[in-house]
Amino acid sequence: MKEEKIITPVDGYLILFVFILLIILGGIVLAMQNPIGVFMIIFAVILVKGFVMVQPNNSRVLVLFGKYVGTINKNGFYWVNPFFTKKKVSLRASNFDSERLKVNDKLGNPIMISTILVWRVKNTYKAAFDVDNFENFVRVQTDAAVRKLASMYPYDNFADEGHEEDITLRSSVNEVSEALEKEIQERLSIAGIEVLEARIGYLAYAQEIANAMLKRQQATAIVAARHKIVQGAVSMVEMALEELNKKDVVDLDEERKAAMVSNLMVILCGDKEASPVLNTGTLNQ
Template sequence: MQKDTGKHNGIASSSVRNIENKNLLCFNGYSVIGAMLIGLTGLGIGCLVSDFSLPFLGAMGILAIVGSLLPSGFFINGPNEAKVVEFFGEYIGTSFGMGLRFTVPFSTKRSVSLKIESTNTSVMKVNDADGNPIEIAAAVVWRIVSPAKACFNIENYQSFISVQGETALRELAGSYPYDSNSTVSLRQNSTEISQKLCAILQSRVGIVGIEVEDARISHLAYSSEIAQVMLRRQQAKAISEARVYIVKNAVSMVDEVLSHLEAKHGIDLTDDRKLKFVSNLLVALVSESETQPVISVE
């Protein structure tokens, strides 16, 4: 008795990962049915002509036996569907044609959908590149491009894409900050983040014949325990940036007013009066409340 070593012609069994689609040798099912009917009719006519001689009766019996085996070779393929066919445990090919088809009888046929599908990962709590806990989820759009790999390299590709989506999302979240003005961030650079997530996912699921069409973050927020703190931080940052913008423009306006007074009206203020004028004008421009005029009686 020969011992099965898990190798075939010196190739390890793990080489199934390199399996490629092969075109299945199959025929149009209606043509096969037509050929069977023509053959049966011709044999029947031959039997009548030969007055049911023994040779023709034997041929009729052989044809009946063969005809009883042929139905197992018929199968139906729908639009955007493929059939992966095995014959006694050996992969013999994949059929992409639509309609009624015929191939080797007693073969095992597995249907694989080629339609575009989407998977939503669950909301996960992870740490971003700055160590802040965030909640994140993604929507992945994918399709099968190699039915043979999807059948032979993975038991359940639906759950596989879901698990790999969550793993890739964790890796992505740990590589970028939630928010940043100087570098790529999860919140502000959606296009770059989507491309990176697609690349990570494709490197993980390509081995099972899946192509990632699109992957985008569908949920992104700070974790509940730091959400209020980060909200106040964002508000303080926004207020600070707004004040810098207001002061910068106010100084520019004051400078333009002084230049206009000197150039157009010939008003040349002393340093003290210029300092007082600048101070009063900046207060009027920067103040958040309405300014009240003060009349000097000096």
């Protein structure tokens, strides 16, 4: 495959001076009724087609009758062969925010996902000749890469189903972004495109399952919180029994210990504040 060829053409200001000189001399010769003046002016007009101005972070791909000549990637004012075809290719970083795509994750759940891509042209030859339209190529291949990435990872972990993946789309932001960037770069390398950054811009469950998944996440959070509360309550009850026994505050038999544990667990694990009851009689009443 032919690679990019960087060239440095003739300084445009020098040819501009020649152009002005030809116009002046051609006018003088023509005024003297000499036909050579006409050819001088025509030649000067032809020179004008060779002028090319390259802005910063831009380039010009030069083609002569279907043959690639080279690329100008240094900004300035130049002059090239007037018969060259000059195709402008921007070298600036471009930002692409894809549309929200509806795809299935690894577990088959429909999700909505989009990506933000920062890219630029690295090889002007590939961008100009190896693909039909490199900007459209970037959009199409980015969407394809996002679809593939979404099918490789689950949206979230669900330990109750046995799906305990290390990497998920929701929580593993850095790992997913690296995988996405690598996948897009492999697809865009054929067009001479360099991927500067790729990350997920939007991620959510599809509308038809969003409510159900939200309830599931809430239930998982409640179960985890209850588990933490029970662990704390058990340790507190254990500590209370140990302290009572150590300081010999009261002698409790097994039945009273069981009642005490039951009351403390109800108080510590309950959703509402406990209502204290004052016992004015004996422990048996």
